[in-house]
Amino acid sequence: MDYRVRISPRSRRVRLNLSARDGLTIVVPRGFDARRIPGIVETRKGWIEKHLRRFSEAARFTAGNPPDILPEQIDLPALGETWHIAYRSTGAQEVVEVKAVEPGELVVSGAVDDPAACRSVLKRWLRRRAAERLAPLLARLAEENGFRYDRVTIRSQKTRWGSCSARKTISLNCHLLFLPPDVVRYVLLHELCHTVFMNHSDKFWLLLDGFEPDGKAMRRRMRAGWKDLRAWL
Numbered sequence: 001m002d003y004r005v006r007i008s009p010r011s012r013r014v015r016l017n018l019s020a021r022d023g024l025t026i027v028v029p030r031g032f033d034a035r036r037i038p039g040i041v042e043t044r045k046g047w048i049e050k051h052l053r054r055f056s057e058a059a060r061f062t063a064g065n066p067p068d069i070l071p072e073q074i075d076l077p078a079l080g081e082t083w084h085i086a087y088r089s090t091g092a093q094e095v096v097e098v099k100a101v102e103p104g105e106l107v108v109s110g111a112v113d114d115p116a117a118c119r120s121v122l123k124r125w126l127r128r129r130a131a132e133r134l135a136p137l138l139a140r141l142a143e144e145n146g147f148r149y150d151r152v153t154i155r156s157q158k159t160r161w162g163s164c165s166a167r168k169t170i171s172l173n174c175h176l177l178f179l180p181p182d183v184v185r186y187v188l189l190h191e192l193c194h195t196v197f198m199n200h201s202d203k204f205w206l207l208l209d210g211f212e213p214d215g216k217a218m219r220r221r222m223r224a225g226w227k228d229l230r231a232w233l
């Protein structure tokens with residue numbers, strides 16, 4: 001079995017990292033006896049092979065991925081970000097956690113044999129990322145254009161990109177992160193215009209068109225955006 005060994009001064013025990021990009025990496029503490037590695041690989045062989053198989057299956061599907069295929073990479077065009085994901089089994093632990101170890105690198109650890117649990121932490125991470133980045137963007141657009149809203153919530157809707165309540169609470173869909181920045185801006189402005197007109201009247205569209213003259217093209221791209229949602233979601 002092919003693998004690479006990486007010495008990590010910070011780690012205190014042996015970890016197995018699997019990713020579609022790098023294959024198997026054995027992370028060992030400094031001073032670890034390298035002769036022990038083949039034995040460790042041997043005991044985890046079943047787990048490793050299962051996941052490597054999953055990655056090669058995932059590579060074969062470009063569309064309509066079966067839902068138990070986990071992403072090895074998440075592209076967020078809205079933010080111009082790509083996140084690589086490593087799945088790390090940490091033995092008996094029954095929970096799954098996701099952590100950004102550095103910008104662009106996510107580690108999902110724990111009971112990573114459970115695809116549903118992995119998907120659910122990744123979805124939570126996506127919502128957190130959306131809150132971190134979309135909320136300030138909305139605040140800035142409101143400020144720049146003289147809109148006032150009460151607060152913003154991040155949700156994970158299946159049918160709409162955003163909404164605005166009578167109390168001027170704006171809800172944004174975390175899947176907006178999969179759209180290009182100009183389309184995201186258009187969606188946010190749409191909801192901000194609802195803080196002025198709570199309907200889709202002519203006045204509403206006139207206001208919105210003032211920010212984006214080619215609204216028709218934007219709306220087409222918003223609709224097309226639903227097709228880009230990943231199966232793991």
Ligand SMILES: [Zn+2]
Nearest residue numbers: 190194199200
């Ligand atoms: Zn609307």
